[in-house]
Amino acid sequence: MMEPLYLAGSSPLHRLPAWLKLLALMAAGAGLFMLRDPRWLALAFAVSAALVWSTGAGLAAVWRQVRGLLWVLLAVALFTGWFQGAVEALAVVLRVAAMVGLALAVTLATRTSDLIAVCERALAPLERIGLVDAGKVALALALTLRFVPEIWRNFQEIREAQAARGLGANPVALIVPLIVLTLKRAQEVSEAIDARSP
Numbered sequence: 001m002m003e004p005l006y007l008a009g010s011s012p013l014h015r016l017p018a019w020l021k022l023l024a025l026m027a028a029g030a031g032l033f034m035l036r037d038p039r040w041l042a043l044a045f046a047v048s049a050a051l052v053w054s055t056g057a058g059l060a061a062v063w064r065q066v067r068g069l070l071w072v073l074l075a076v077a078l079f080t081g082w083f084q085g086a087v088e089a090l091a092v093v094l095r096v097a098a099m100v101g102l103a104l105a106v107t108l109a110t111r112t113s114d115l116i117a118v119c120e121r122a123l124a125p126l127e128r129i130g131l132v133d134a135g136k137v138a139l140a141l142a143l144t145l146r147f148v149p150e151i152w153r154n155f156q157e158i159r160e161a162q163a164a165r166g167l168g169a170n171p172v173a174l175i176v177p178l179i180v181l182t183l184k185r186a187q188e189v190s191e192a193i194d195a196r197s198p
Contacts, residue, residue, distance in 0.1 A: 007108050009056045018114035019121075021106045028102050032095050038087060041094035048101025055108040065104060073097065 008014075013021070028044075035041050052062060073093050081089035120138045127133060158177050 006111050007055055007057055007061075009109065011054045011056065011109065013051060013054055013105060013109040016109075018110050019118045021110055022115065022118055025102055025106050029099055032099055035095070036091060038090045038094055041091055041098060044098040045094050045101060048098045048105060051105035052101055052108065055105060057108050062104070066100065069096075069100060 032041070032044060035044065073096060076096065077089045077093050080092045116138045120135065123132055123137055158181075
């Protein structure tokens with residue numbers, strides 16, 4: 001199975017079991033949404049950045065993963081700042097940045113196959129009583145992890161192709177092909193999950 005973000009290493013974060021990292025990530029996510037003080041959120045962001053650095057990821061690799069988020073953060077900051085003030089806007093940006101940093105650190109330090117195995121084990125009790133198909137959910141997770149990075153690659157390729165045709169400033173010429181490709185891949189993911197059904 002393709003490991004889109006995983007970096008092999010021996011850092012303390014690498015050595016932690018996958019289930020513990022996922023549990024800590026969920027707890028941290030809940031905790032971040034309870035924090036309101038930008039000073040504490042800035043500390044959380046610093047911790048997340050340190051964890052990403054501890055995985056051995058280079059600055060260029062990290063930048064490739066997060067650069068698309070900067071426009072989203074800017075839009076959220078402007079919207080929040082306009083309606084709720086600068087302090088709340090700063091808190092929102094730091095909260096999202098810290099959460100993304102923590103999730104990126106976990107992804108960089110954990111094999112996709114290990115994350116999927118944890119999900120299967122966690123869902124096993126629900127499967128036994130017939131509420132879910134743990135295998136299908138795990139497969140959906142695996143395909144999603146492989147699918148999401150492709151969206152960014154498709155965006156880059158379409159942008160370069162449209163720029164070569166002189167359409168770089170035309171948002172429609174960029175967005176429409178991206179939507180078509182994304183829907184096509186989503187359909188492929190859906191068919192792959194359905195094919196697993198007995």
